[in-house]
Amino acid sequence: MDEAVIALLDRAEVQEVLVRYCQAIDRLDRELLATCFHEDSRHDHGYVGPSSTFLDFAMNVLGGCVATHHQLGNIAIRIEGDTAFAESYFTAYHRVGDPPPEAFADAAGMDLTIGGRYTDSLERRDGVWRITSRTGVHDWRRYEAPADRGFYDLPPGERGRRDRGDPAYRP
16 A cells, blocks of 8 residues: 555544543443543543553543533644554533533532643554553633533433434444
8 A cells, every 4th residue: 555545544543442432431331431541541631550540530520410411623643653542622512410520620510611631642552552651731610600501401312412312322
């Protein structure tokens, strides 16, 4: 294959890992989240340590939210052989429960929106790209009183779910 085509495929595979992370977080899908990280990866975003332990931390924290929505914006990817470096801008919305998870103790019952960046190192091992190191940087936070005007009037099929019953899992 031509080098340019290989480079595009690598970039697409790296971007797929980054997007899959957001889907897994918002659907509270621990199994899917695990596919984003190599076994020996490290994490520093609300939790510092092995990414394998971050999986349970994330499920506990985000499970204490009523709803979440993680969205990626600008994504800069640099690939050097089997190693990649990415900076991804994110906006993360959290409808925090009451009582709140400890990580969001200051936002009980609030809508918390965070803008920031994920800085990731990734490696391709056995043909599969996954994150080896993630650092999350918060650039801003916004706390607001929740407002659901009309949301719960929508038919259940038009509202997102936080499990494998979400339309994203349908064929």
